[in-house]
Amino acid sequence: MKKTIIPFGPQHPVLPEPLVLDLILDDEKVIDAVPTIGYIHRGLEMMVERVEYTEMGFVVERICGICSFMHGMGYAVSLESIMNVEVPERAKWLRLIWAEISRVQSHLLWLGLGADAFGFENLFMHCWRMREEVLDIFEKTTGGRIIHSVNRIGGVKRDVSDSELAAILARLQELAKAFEETARIFASDPSIAHRLGGVGVLSAADALETAAVGPMARASGIRTDTRLYGANLYDQIEFEPVVETAGDCLARAVVRMREIPQSIDIVRQAIEKMPKGEGLPLENKPRGNPVGETFTRLEQPRGEVLYYVKANGTKYLERFRARTPTFANIPAMIKLVKGCDLADVPNIILTIDPCISCTER
């Protein structure tokens, strides 16, 4: 049969952001896929040439509207590492709490998008309704629902009172309870199992070979999570990464689903362990201009993000680079698409939780 090339994207019902895959088909089977990105390449890394390092964090936050807090945090941690700035303990805990709340809202967003993609509109609405509650928490504590601008080099801009933290935890725990029903549907609904089960199976060996990160790797049985390595106070948190072994689309959904209550529990632990009181220091401002290079690793909702920062002693950085988890997961996604049925391509692409804004910067 004659080979056919079908462009998938840049506009497609399952894609919130533009991505193109030229799918080369043999009948209904995909035999190759060629990615093209760049539709939303904004040149944010180039902006280090014109934006001073003290302001660049606000640009970095705008890499992505879902991971914006953790992008800002990663930038701040990188500069703190170069400039040897010790961050006050309460600020570190607040960062950890906001990071985990980010994970909750990101996974709820993805579960909703996933449900929408496989035609479960009701589930989509449930997930997004719950996500709105998490965004309310962000709005109340940082002032912004999407872009928070709360990270500073050396700490955080705003405190959250102990009573407010207790109220947030209560609200999150209620949400975790409400989410149990949604999780039960995800795990047991036969139409979801039929649509996602056994589709797009990534073996553990392939996950390693393609350098997959985050839930993508954990759904294939690999116990990997940057939080395990203890930085940013995670050494004081008791948690075990969520690992599934099936490696299919359903396993990737289940990993994210199970990580939601886990992140809420991490928030609980953080609130219990953080120093209490009003007026505690939140920021140690850096002095002078940074000199040096650093790599920073964080566990974003989609997996390990890597920042490279090179500073030359002026107020402008020489190089800033963000290697986002979606960028790292694209080779795995292409591997999965090869050999699958055309009808399964949307779900396979969606279950890597692609963030194209992050990928292109």
Add this chain to the structure above:
Amino acid sequence: MDREPFLARVEGYHKGGWRLALINAASVLTADEAEQGAVDVTWAFARDAEFEHIRERIMPGDEVPSISPSFSAAFLYENEMRELFGLNVTGINVDLQGQLYKTSQKVPFSPSAIRARLEANAAAGIASATMPVAGAPAHGAAKPAAIAPAAAPAPAASKPGAAE
């Protein structure tokens, strides 16, 4: 760069169970005539909490061998380096032939492109970074740059099961 020892070292990481974490290019901004057009390329590998890298300075015209025979996922980074920095990466397993990014400016991060932008900014009075000037202290000369893996210290020994 010495091609064979480099590829052998990369393969050593592959056999040792390391994951390709990042390939990063950074144009070298310097007033030193001998270094004009140079790009520093860093291949970073991770194995749990461990994080190591190889750094090579690539001069204009140098060939950068693809590491995709060892790490198949390298193709995305290598195509990116070629498109954004103009590096001559050879032997990529998935050669996207300049189709990865749709940028209006070709090779926007090459040393010459950065120099041109910064000089244009200076001529137009736009506040921006500046190129180092010959005879003046080099940017960052006061303290040699050293790579320190941030935010990834060794796992706390007191916490069982903190690392694989």
